[in-house]
Amino acid sequence: MIRQFYIFVKKEFIHILRDPKSLLIIIAMPIAQIIIFGFALTNEIKNANFGILVTQPDNTTRTLTERLDASAYFDLALVTDNMEDAEKAFLKDEIKMLVVFEPGFEQALLHTNEAAVNLITDATDPNTATTLRYYASIIIKDYQQELRDAGSLPYSIETNIRMLYNPQLVGAYNFVPGVMGMILLLISAMMTSISIVREKELNTMEVLLASPLQPFLLILSKAVPYVILSLINLTTILVISTTLLDLPIRGSLLLIFAESFLFITTAISLGLMISNITDKQQTALFISLMGLLLPTLILSGFMFPIENMPKAMQILSNAVPTKWFFIIIKNIMIKGLGWASVWKQSLVLVGMTTVFLTVSIVKFKPRLA
Amino acid sequence: MRVLLFLLVKEFQQIFRNPAIIRIIFIMPAVQLLVLPLAADYEVKNVYITVVDNDHSSYSHALVNKLVASDYFVLTGYADSYAQAMLDIEQDRSDLIIEIPGQFERTLVREDKATVSIAANAVNGAKGGIGASYAASLIQDFNTDIRTDWLQLPRYNPYPVIAITGSNWYNLHMRYDLFMVPGILVILLTMVGSFLASINIVYEKEVGTIEQINVSPIRKYQFILGKLIPFWIIGFVVLTIGLVISRVAYGIIPEGSFGLIYLFAAVYLLAFLGIGLLLSTYADTQQQAMFISFFLMMIFILMGGLYTSIDSMPEWAQVIAHLNPVTYFIEVMRMVVMKGSTFADIRSQFFIISGMAVFFNVWAVLNYRKRN
Numbered sequence: 001m002i003r004q005f006y007i008f009v010k011k012e013f014i015h016i017l018r019d020p021k022s023l024l025i026i027i028a029m030p031i032a033q034i035i036i037f038g039f040a041l042t043n044e045i046k047n048a049n050f051g052i053l054v055t056q057p058d059n060t061t062r063t064l065t066e067r068l069d070a071s072a073y074f075d076l077a078l079v080t081d082n083m084e085d086a087e088k089a090f091l092k093d094e095i096k097m098l099v100v101f102e103p104g105f106e107q108a109l110l111h112t113n114e115a116a117v118n119l120i121t122d123a124t125d126p127n128t129a130t131t132l133r134y135y136a137s138i139i140i141k142d143y144q145q146e147l148r149d150a151g152s153l154p155y156s157i158e159t160n161i162r163m164l165y166n167p168q169l170v171g172a173y174n175f176v177p178g179v180m181g182m183i184l185l186l187i188s189a190m191m192t193s194i195s196i197v198r199e200k201e202l203n204t205m206e207v208l209l210a211s212p213l214q215p216f217l218l219i220l221s222k223a224v225p226y227v228i229l230s231l232i233n234l235t236t237i238l239v240i241s242t243t244l245l246d247l248p249i250r251g252s253l254l255l256i257f258a259e260s261f262l263f264i265t266t267a268i269s270l271g272l273m274i275s276n277i278t279d280k281q282q283t284a285l286f287i288s289l290m291g292l293l294l295p296t297l298i299l300s301g302f303m304f305p306i307e308n309m310p311k312a313m314q315i316l317s318n319a320v321p322t323k324w325f326f327i328i329i330k331n332i333m334i335k336g337l338g339w340a341s342v343w344k345q346s347l348v349l350v351g352m353t354t355v356f357l358t359v360s361i362v363k364f365k366p367r368l369a
Numbered sequence: 370m371r372v373l374l375f376l377l378v379k380e381f382q383q384i385f386r387n388p389a390i391i392r393i394i395f396i397m398p399a400v401q402l403l404v405l406p407l408a409a410d411y412e413v414k415n416v417y418i419t420v421v422d423n424d425h426s427s428y429s430h431a432l433v434n435k436l437v438a439s440d441y442f443v444l445t446g447y448a449d450s451y452a453q454a455m456l457d458i459e460q461d462r463s464d465l466i467i468e469i470p471g472q473f474e475r476t477l478v479r480e481d482k483a484t485v486s487i488a489a490n491a492v493n494g495a496k497g498g499i500g501a502s503y504a505a506s507l508i509q510d511f512n513t514d515i516r517t518d519w520l521q522l523p524r525y526n527p528y529p530v531i532a533i534t535g536s537n538w539y540n541l542h543m544r545y546d547l548f549m550v551p552g553i554l555v556i557l558l559t560m561v562g563s564f565l566a567s568i569n570i571v572y573e574k575e576v577g578t579i580e581q582i583n584v585s586p587i588r589k590y591q592f593i594l595g596k597l598i599p600f601w602i603i604g605f606v607v608l609t610i611g612l613v614i615s616r617v618a619y620g621i622i623p624e625g626s627f628g629l630i631y632l633f634a635a636v637y638l639l640a641f642l643g644i645g646l647l648l649s650t651y652a653d654t655q656q657q658a659m660f661i662s663f664f665l666m667m668i669f670i671l672m673g674g675l676y677t678s679i680d681s682m683p684e685w686a687q688v689i690a691h692l693n694p695v696t697y698f699i700e701v702m703r704m705v706v707m708k709g710s711t712f713a714d715i716r717s718q719f720f721i722i723s724g725m726a727v728f729f730n731v732w733a734v735l736n737y738r739k740r741n
Contacts, residue, residue, distance in 0.1 A: 019653075019654065019656070019657070021652070021653065021657050022654070022656055022657050022660060025657065025660040025661060025664065026660065029660065029663075029664045032664070033664070033667055033668070036668060036671075036672070036686070036689070037671060039683060039686060040671075040672060040682045040683065040686035040689070040690075041671060041677050041682075044494065044495050044498075044681055045678055045680075045681055046680065046681040047680045047681060048678070048680055049680070088714075090538065090539075090708065091704070091708055091709075091710045091711075091714045092710070092714045093700060093704055093710075093714075096680075109529050109531065110529075113529045113530060114529070114530050114531075114532060115529075115530075115531055115532070116531075116532045116534065117531055117532070117533055117534075118533075118534045118535065118536060119533060119534070119535045119536075120535070120536045120538055121535065121536070121537055121538065122538055122539060122708075123537035123538055123539055123540035123541070123543055124539050124540055124547075124548055124703050124704075124707045124708065125548050125678075126537075126540060126543035126544070126545055126548060127545075128678060129537055129540075129543070130543070131499065133535050134499075134502075134503075136533075137533050138502070138506070140531050140533055141531075141533075143531070144529060144530065144531050147529045148529065155477055155478070155481055155482075155512070155515060155516045155519055155520075156481065156482050156483075156512065157477065157482075157483055157484070157485060157508055157509075157511070157512040158482065158483070158484045158485070159484070159485050159486075159487055159504075159505040159508050159509075160484050160485070160486045160487070161486075161487045161488075161489070161501045161502075161505060162486070162487070162488045162489070163488075163489055163491035163494075163497055163498070163501070164458065164488055164489060164490055164491055164497075165490065165491055165492050166491035166492055166494055166497070167491065168494075169491055169494030169495070169497065169498050170494060171494055171495070173491075173492050173493075173494065174492055174493040174494065182667075186663065190659070190660075190663070194655075194656050194659070198656070278389065280387065280389065281568075281655045281656070282387070282390060282568055282572065282655065283387070283389040283390065283393065285564070285568065285655070285659045286389075286390070286393045286394075286397075286564065287393070289560070289564060289659070289663055289666075290393060290397050290398075290401075290560055290561070290564070291397065293560070293663075293666065293667075293670075294401055294405055294553070294556065294557075294560075295401070295405070297670070297671075298405050298408050298409055299408055303409075303676055304408060304409050304410055304676075305410075305415070305493075305496065307415045307417075308410045308414065308415060309407065309408045309410065310407055310408075312407075313404075313407055313408040316404075316408075317408070327461070330492055331459070334492050335459060335492065337459055341459060341460065
């Protein structure tokens with residue numbers, strides 16, 4: 001029995017090793033992705049192009065423009081004295097914000113102590129628009145504060161701000177655990193589902209089913225190599241995250257591996273389930289990619305905060321395995337918490353795995369056609 | 370021409386013979402377009418706060434009320450100590466801890482100065498950072514309020530004030546779905562097109578039917594065109610379904626012209642199908658083709674500016690983003706739908722995509738070999 005099982009696992013490995021192109025992709029893909037996303041993804045907003053509309057430039061408008069341009073958030077891309085030019089720039093996507101100074105800005109500020117500035121934002125992207133206006137307001141208010149000589153004011157409340165877990169506000173702290181879950185889920189589910197459906201499509205499944213190995217062990221033998229490959233992927237991802245991306249591992253490494261092993265099992269059972277309800281590689285691939293890619297990306301909580309979603313979506317997001325894995329990894333790796341903080345999420349994953357496996361076993365047909 | 374026609378008939382029959390594929394290419398994108406934009410909203414709002422009030426004075430109450438009264442903050446609860454408040458942060462029940470020191474009101478009045486501490490959960494740096502600065506600026510406002518109470522400032526401004534007003538162009542009500550729907554539509558269209566195209570030729574290779582085509586008098590370009598045109602048409606159908614859904618479910622009517630959207634889509638689809646076919650000529654098995662296109666899709670989607678702004682990326686990543694066809698289509702889609710940009714505004718994007726279309730398709734034709 002054990003020997004037969006071993007032979008089947010070996011056969012599966014030979015299959016994988018015989019196709020070095022696929023193997024290379026499987027191993028190299030997570031590396032490339034984690035590097036690209038770790039460095040490139042950030043939901044901070046920086047270097048936004050802005051324009052100024054000023055009919056009578058003076059020292060104050062110049063100083064304010066310089067201040068905006070000098071900050072990390074803004075780059076000056078347009079100086080104009082009429083609205084038509086500004087509108088054209090908006091239409092061509094050349095600027096995201098337009099600062100409109102009232103005519104005679106400095107004079108107004110000096111004589112009446114009040115001058116008006118209008119911040120027009122391209123609200124195509126509402127989030128960027130709000131954030132940019134907020135940043136610009138802060139810069140303008142700081143300048144205003146300087147004019148007043150703030151030091152002399154009585155009754156001052158100071159704020160002391162601390163950023164927990166991630167003082168540099170690095171985007172990777174949030175994205176890496178998220179992307180990690182996505183890669184592990186998609187690759188494991190996809191690989192497993194294809195490897196079985198492929199045997200069906202090429203008619204080699206008949207041969208396997210006619211072997212003395214029990215169907216359950218047969219399926220298990222297909223899963224084992226992919227568990228091992230996924231664990232290799234996990235290790236490379238962790239090594240890259242800590243060396244290249246300087247991510248901390250504050251909690252227990254053992255716990256991370258144990259949880260990831262659980263998650264990989266969930267993903268592979270999902271792949272098994274997909275393979276049991278389809279009989280063409282194309283269909284299996286489509287389901288595991290089209291069906292999983294966007295929903296895991298959007299509903300797992302690392303891109304879009306789950307609390308912002310409508311109630312129905314929040315409920316739906318519970319069905320996405322990456323959501324739970326994301327919380328687990330974030331808690332262990334970044335926050336340095338232990339088992340006590342992740343046991344509930346782990347139970348959910350165990351539950352999902354059980355459901356996927358049960359469906360696979362119920363739907364599994366030991367004879368074809 | 371007749372050869373091409375036969376090839377097209379063959380391709381269409383092959384595609385439509387698999388009912389599962391039809392469901393997937395038409396229904397799956399439609400459902401996702403209906404559901405996903407609702408969830409895609411990363412505006413920083415609903416920042417949850419836990420308050421550690423060591424003072425319990427009228428000022429500390431007023432300060433907390435000021436924070437909670439704003440749209441951004443939701444009070445999770447009060448904690449007796451900082452350590453207890455940390456539990457809320459650890460369990461993700463709170464994003465910020467506001468700690469008001471003991472004797473806050475007394476120190477402020479007697480010593481003219483008091484300090485409030487804010488600790489933010491910065492695992493998500495953007496949310497932590499923006500949440501903390503919102504809190505800080507509300508505390509500043511509160512400061513101005515009490516100062517005005519104490520000092521009885523004169524009616525006209527004794528200090529220079531710059532009055533800041535704001536306007537939101539193109540999206541008056543700041544609707545997030547207006548922004549997301551065109552982008553997600555582009556992604557879905559791209560996924561359908563590239564996956565279909567990338568596994569198609571490989572499928573013939575794997576099943577062995579490509580041999581029959583290779584020994585026939587069909588020319589290389591005819592073969593590639595025969596593969597390209599059906600997916601091109603399917604792409605248009607998916608796009609149309611998507612636009613209908615945007616209209617019916619989200620009430621999105623493009624400010625610009627439909628003609629321009631379709632024109633751009635036509636070229637864009639050619640470019641993308643070209644990439645798919647090119648992959649297909651390189652890969653030996655469907656599995657390989659799928660893995661590569663999955664790899665590319667992840668990069669294309671995440672770096673296409675759908676979720677995170679391209680301007681904020683490091684230099685080298687911006688270069689990648691500008692080699693990414695998805696970037697251009699998402700940009701153009703948003704410009705035309707929301708701002709009503711015209712052809713003159715999107716000219717440069719149009720020519721870049723045309724260039725890509727020619728480049729990838731020529732490469733695919735050249736790389737397709739009739740013998741092994």
